[in-house]
Amino acid sequence: MDKTVLVVDDSVSMRQMVAFTLKEAGFEVIEAGDGKEAVAKLNDGAKPNLVIADLNMPNMDGITLIKEIRTMRAHKFTPILMLTTESAEAKKKEGQTAGATGWIVKPFNPDQLLQVINKVLPG
Amino acid sequence: MAIDLSRFQETFFEESSEHVETIETGLLQLEHRPEDLELLNQVFRAAHSIKGNSGMFGFTAVGELTHKMENVLDGLRNNEMEVTEQIIDLLLQALDGLKSLLEVARGSGTADEEAIKTIETKLLAYQNGTERERLEAGGPRAEVQDKGATPVAERPAVPARRLVTIMWVPLPELFQRGLDPGRIFQELASLGRIHTLTVNADRLPDLPAMDAEVCYLSWTVELETEKPLKEIDAVFDFVRDESELTIAEPSAPQPPASQEMGEDEHKRLGEILVEEGEITQAQLETSLSKQKRIGEILVEDHEVGPRKITKALEKQHRLDTVARAQRGETTSIRVGTDKIDKLINLVGELVITQSMMANLTQTFTMDQVPLLQERVLELERHSREMQERVMSIRMLPIRTAFRRFPRMVRDLAIKNGKQIQLVMSGEETQLDKTVIEAIIDPLTHLIRNSADHGIEPPEERVARGKPVQGTIKLDAFHEGGNIRITVEDDGQGLNWDKILAKAKQLGMVAEGEPLGKKEVWQLIFRPGFSTAEKVTDLSGRGVGMDVVKRNIESLGGTVGVQTREGQGTKFMIKLPLTLAIIEGMTVRIGREGYIVPLVSIIESVRPTKDMMKTIVGKGEVVSLRNMFVPVIRLYDLFAIEAEFTNPVQGVLVLVEAEGTKVALMVDELVGQQQVVIKSLEKNFQKVEGLAGATILGNGEVAFILDVPGLISLAKNGSSVLV
Numbered sequence: 146m147d148k149t150v151l152v153v154d155d156s157v158s159m160r161q162m163v164a165f166t167l168k169e170a171g172f173e174v175i176e177a178g179d180g181k182e183a184v185a186k187l188n189d190g191a192k193p194n195l196v197i198a199d200l201n202m203p204n205m206d207g208i209t210l211i212k213e214i215r216t217m218r219a220h221k222f223t224p225i226l227m228l229t230t231e232s233a234e235a236k237k238k239e240g241q242t243a244g245a246t247g248w249i250v251k252p253f254n255p256d257q258l259l260q261v262i263n264k265v266l267p268g
Numbered sequence: 269m270a271i272d273l274s275r276f277q278e279t280f281f282e283e284s285s286e287h288v289e290t291i292e293t294g295l296l297q298l299e300h301r302p303e304d305l306e307l308l309n310q311v312f313r314a315a316h317s318i319k320g321n322s323g324m325f326g327f328t329a330v331g332e333l334t335h336k337m338e339n340v341l342d343g344l345r346n347n348e349m350e351v352t353e354q355i356i357d358l359l360l361q362a363l364d365g366l367k368s369l370l371e372v373a374r375g376s377g378t379a380d381e382e383a384i385k386t387i388e389t390k391l392l393a394y395q396n397g398t399e400r401e402r403l404e405a406g407g408p409r410a411e412v413q414d415k416g417a418t419p420v421a422e423r424p425a426v427p428a429r430r431l432v433t434i435m436w437v438p439l440p441e442l443f444q445r446g447l448d449p450g451r452i453f454q455e456l457a458s459l460g461r462i463h464t465l466t467v468n469a470d471r472l473p474d475l476p477a478m479d480a481e482v483c484y485l486s487w488t489v490e491l492e493t494e495k496p497l498k499e500i501d502a503v504f505d506f507v508r509d510e511s512e513l514t515i516a517e518p519s520a521p522q523p524p525a526s527q528e529m530g531e532d533e534h535k536r537l538g539e540i541l542v543e544e545g546e547i548t549q550a551q552l553e554t555s556l557s558k559q560k561r562i563g564e565i566l567v568e569d570h571e572v573g574p575r576k577i578t579k580a581l582e583k584q585h586r587l588d589t590v591a592r593a594q595r596g597e598t599t600s601i602r603v604g605t606d607k608i609d610k611l612i613n614l615v616g617e618l619v620i621t622q623s624m625m626a627n628l629t630q631t632f633t634m635d636q637v638p639l640l641q642e643r644v645l646e647l648e649r650h651s652r653e654m655q656e657r658v659m660s661i662r663m664l665p666i667r668t669a670f671r672r673f674p675r676m677v678r679d680l681a682i683k684n685g686k687q688i689q690l691v692m693s694g695e696e697t698q699l700d701k702t703v704i705e706a707i708i709d710p711l712t713h714l715i716r717n718s719a720d721h722g723i724e725p726p727e728e729r730v731a732r733g734k735p736v737q738g739t740i741k742l743d744a745f746h747e748g749g750n751i752r753i754t755v756e757d758d759g760q761g762l763n764w765d766k767i768l769a770k771a772k773q774l775g776m777v778a779e780g781e782p783l784g785k786k787e788v789w790q791l792i793f794r795p796g797f798s799t800a801e802k803v804t805d806l807s808g809r810g811v812g813m814d815v816v817k818r819n820i821e822s823l824g825g826t827v828g829v830q831t832r833e834g835q836g837t838k839f840m841i842k843l844p845l846t847l848a849i850i851e852g853m854t855v856r857i858g859r860e861g862y863i864v865p866l867v868s869i870i871e872s873v874r875p876t877k878d879m880m881k882t883i884v885g886k887g888e889v890v891s892l893r894n895m896f897v898p899v900i901r902l903y904d905l906f907a908i909e910a911e912f913t914n915p916v917q918g919v920l921v922l923v924e925a926e927g928t929k930v931a932l933m934v935d936e937l938v939g940q941q942q943v944v945i946k947s948l949e950k951n952f953q954k955v956e957g958l959a960g961a962t963i964l965g966n967g968e969v970a971f972i973l974d975v976p977g978l979i980s981l982a983k984n985g986s987s988v989l990v
Contacts, residue, residue: 156317158280162324165276201316215444221481224446230320238509246446247506252323252331264455265446265506 148266149173151193153183153210154228155202163197166255167262180205184213187220195266196225197249200236208236208243215244224265280325281374287314288370289671291363295356296674302351312341318366327373330366333384336391337362343395355394360675362387429494431463431518437486439510444481447507453489455503460493486512603661611657618650659846660698666744666753667695669704673715677740680719687737688723690715694744699751700846706823707753707843710816714755714839715740722759722837732834734758751845756838762831767791789829793817821925821976824850824867848945852972854938854964855921857902858909861970863943863962864932868923868975872937875915890920890931897922899931900982905957911935925976932978941965945972957981 150172154160164174175191177183179202187193196214200207207227214220224246229237237248246265249258294311301307315338322330337359343349365384371377434456438449456462466488473484491500500515501508538552567577625643628636674690681688723729723738730736741756771777771791795814820827825843844850844867852863879891880899889896899920903910912918912935920931943962948955959974 156283156321158276158283159321159324161279162276201313201320203310203313222443222446224448228320230316230323241445241509244445251320252326264503265448265451 147171147173148194149175149192150262151175151177151183151186151191151196153177153180153196153202153207154199155179156199159199159228162255163258166258169255170259179203180207180210180213183210187214187217192219193223195262196220196223197228197262198225199228200240208239211240211243211245226261226265277325280321281370283321284318284330284370287318288363288367290314292360292675293671295359295363296678298351299353299356299678305345308341308345308351312338312345315341322373325373327369329379329384330369330373333362333366333369333388336388336395337366339395340391349394349397358387358390358394362391429460429492432491432493432497432500433514433516433518434489434491434500435486435512435514435516436489436504436507437468437512438483438507440482440484442483442507445506449483449485449487452503452507453487456489456491456500459495459500459503460491463490463492465489607657607661611654611661614650614654614657618647618654621647621650659700659848662700662702662846662848663698664701664704665696665698666704666707666751669708669711670695670742670744672708673711673742676712677715677719680716684720684725686719686723686725688719688740689737690740690742692742697744697746697751699843700848702847703751703823703843703845706819707841710819710827710841711742711753711755713812713816715742718755718757718759718837722757722761724760728760746845747842751843753841753843754838755841756836758836761833761835761837762789762792762829763833764788786828789831792829793827823847824865826867849942850945850972851940852943852962853921853940854970855919855932855934856911856936856938857906857934858911860908861938861964861968862902862934863970863972864921864923865959865972865975866940868925870922870924870929872919872921873931874919877916880915890915892922895929897929897931898982899933900978901933903933905978905981923975925979928979930979930982932973943970943972 150167152160152163152167152174153176154163155178160176160178164176167174175186175193177186180198181204183196183198184205198207198210202210205213211225211227214223214225225244227237227240227245227248228251229240229248230251240248247261249261253261291311291314294307294314298304298307298311315334319331319334319338322328322334340349340355340359344351344355349355365379365387368377368379369384372379436452438447439445442449453462453465468486468488469484471484471486472478478484493500497515497517504511504513507513538547538556541547542549542552621643625640625647628640628643632640670692673692677688677690680686718740723740724732724734726736729738739758741754743756744751744753746752767788768777768783768791771788771794776791776794777783792813793816817827820841820843823843824847825841827842828840829837830840831837850863851866853866853869855862855864873890873892875890881889881891881896883889883896886896886898888899888901890899891897899915901910901913901915903913910918915933918933918935919937920933921937922929922931924930943964945960946962948958948960957974957977959972959977961969961971964970
């Protein structure tokens, strides 16, 4: 069965790039433009095996989203990767405390992305 | 996996320009509302997004500049600095630099690297200023990394295959973070062979006290591997912070795993040689400088002559330019899916109606005429709706044209030492994309005039009892099938006497000629009027106003002015919503139909014999209310056979363009209707005096008259068909 990944980023180009990479690698992809949209999709019954979320988003940022996801029964243990920039060390910590599984530091290339996913997604 | 990211670049650029816009408007607003944290956050977020994404696409220069902007913005956000005019100024300058860098990244334009360097230094100075303050206040200090401290030669050699012992006591909330110990063991196994895996259950509480979601276990792994410790350590990247972790080699204690992670897989030969101490960096650079370009090598080898190379280089440059130009031409419009859905719906309706009619025609009897009429009516309704919907796709909010003005007004105000606020409304008013693009120049001109010349300097305003800050209002709204845009200022207004005096001096108005208010103000739009006044700036108005008017008229629009001395001036622009369809008057000449754009028509008259006169130097004219208007006999101009050759029998259509009135002689007026413009240039070639063609209801092709073109043709006295 194909694994499904929920990609949350307000930047369309980032989302396109991540989604494209994942689809090439055989994943199903659900996209959301911010935390709010992601929560709505999860509440609507989306069942991703992994969530990749940008931290810096309007309406609902990544940290809040991670906290929200962790309160959902179905997604208590779903791996969540956050997209950060190298300078956001404090944010990284904050994200981990909120319940993030890991992180990908921007800029990354498609191979690095897949490597990190491989790290957290149960085989 | 090799994935070409360039296909996402277009989106990146589109997105970045939106972010740039957000930053620009945000910064301008911040100047007035420095305490608005949400606004600051918005600006910060936009800068942050550009920074993060530019890295993804390898635009380092863009990333570096935005990074520095972001730091300053962060300082503002954390109250480490205050929002001052200087900071906003600097950030705006940085934004200009950013715009040029984005253009360069896009493959067009140039960036002033020197200027950008200077801006970056200034940004850094601000940032460091706060860093220093923070230090003085005893706050945390930014860590300084001395990268030169680790000599490259001391890099540990690749270890042989050995047994590495890993002890891992994970954090209890392991599972709540979506982490899976199993995954970690799998990854370890991929690095070598797991010799033993021991589970330590010491921390496991009694069953009643146990929380099923907490991880009480810890593990010891003996891994047989030849991989360096660094790689083993990397497996624990996401859990290291809160875990207890020891990774030990069997023999003597190893130096701690290097913190420098993520080296590039691909290294250049020179880099490796330097790292291995075979050569020094200086040696490498000297050798590299000896490298030659392919052209030079070919010339040296006498394969081709230097002139051929120069030619080829020129060609390369040309091709680049062409490619760039082509890239610029492919413009796209983002269309909401709801609009497309509605269109598809309509197409469905059309198909249904069409098949109903097809059905009807197959078994048609005369008693079904009412039914047929009903179907035709339906078809008409659907196609009209279809037309409107398709048109709406090309419609964009005028905001895209307005957004550049706040910045412009701010810059002009500073330059002129004035205080000006720009109030915009109706930014969401939609109109055709082409019209929006074409209206930018005239609007820029009008607003610039208002800011430069309309609004008085502060002292003068105070003396007149006006608020120190001048106001320019920019408004857009729909009215019928048109859009109206107004530019209004509360400045000094136009000076009646000066304009009239100037016009008389230029011979535009005869001494003692009675002129209405409107006519006097229209004088400023006359060609020649402005240029003659450039030096003295008549009440500050009239610089290139004729150009503004011409531009707007070429869009099928009109421009008017209202002014009160000492109180301000208001320019009113009226534009059609689209350029693809115009309101036209169908006229007949002989057996042919022509369309006269309705906007240019003033009135139509059937002259009496004594109204027609011939004036030396002006030719045939018609006398209308003390005005002599030149007559153009269209049948003459187009060399066709008309029904009437005597104006008294035909009709004179009075039209105006660029301030000149002429009377077009036709056989009769047929009626008014909307016509779709079909380009002649695209399908045939440009014909002087014709703006295009259209297909009439009866299937005939009719030409649309280009009034300004006709006027200049008539002036030159040549005919269309040579």
